[in-house]
Amino acid sequence: xxxxxxxxxxxxxxxxxxxxxxxxxxxxxxxxxxxxxxxxxxxxxxxxxxxxxxxxxxxxxxxxxxxxxxxxxxxxxxxxxxxxxxxxxxxxxxxxxxxxxxxxxxxxxxxxxxxxxxxxxxxxxxx
Numbered sequence: 001x002x003x004x005x006x007x008x009x010x011x012x013x014x015x016x017x018x019x020x021x022x023x024x025x026x027x028x029x030x031x032x033x034x035x036x037x038x039x040x041x042x043x044x045x046x047x048x049x050x051x052x053x054x055x056x057x058x059x060x061x062x063x064x065x066x067x068x069x070x071x072x073x074x075x076x077x078x079x080x081x082x083x084x085x086x087x088x089x090x091x092x093x094x095x096x097x098x099x100x101x102x103x104x105x106x107x108x109x110x111x112x113x114x115x116x117x118x119x120x121x122x123x124x125x126x127x
Contacts, residue, residue: 002027002116004096009121012086016125020081022096022118029077033102036070036081037111038092038123048094049081050107057105064090086125093120 008020020036035050049060049070058070069082079096097114108114 002032002098004098004116004118006094006096006118006121009094009123011124011126014087014125014127016086017082017084018086018123020083020094020096020121020123022079022081024077024079024098027100030074031102032098032100033106033108034070034072034079035097035099035108035114036079036094037097038090038094039120040089040092045095045111047109047111050109051079052105052107053102054104057107059107059109061109083123086123088125088127091123091125093122095120 003025005023012018033053036048037045038048039045047061051058051070051072055072067085072079096118098116099108099114
């Protein structure tokens with residue numbers, strides 16, 4: 001059974017940076033496409049960023065392009081989300097997600113495409 005543990009959230013001022021981590025256990029991490037999603041207060045969950053199994057393909061939501069960077073270290077079974085130039089509207093609970101049965105170079109942007117999820121980490125950006 002695969003488990004994902006999100007960490008790295010916190011309170012930061014607008015313009016600041018945070019790096020989220022998502023550590024996987026219980027499976028073969030290099031076989032999973034990974035993604036980050038967020039749920040702002042009172043809103044639905046939304047896609048943030050995704051990365052293919054190999055790390056060769058990456059996608060971002062328009063709202064975070066140029067500010068956020070997703071990466072993975074298959075040797076450490078971990079995916080990261082580096083968040084720079086944070087804005088108050090980035091405030092949300094951030095969840096990582098993993099998908100089995102994915103192609104080597106494919107990434108996925110819909111929550112329904114993923115098979116397992118982390119518990120979430122709160123990111124709060126003050127103005």
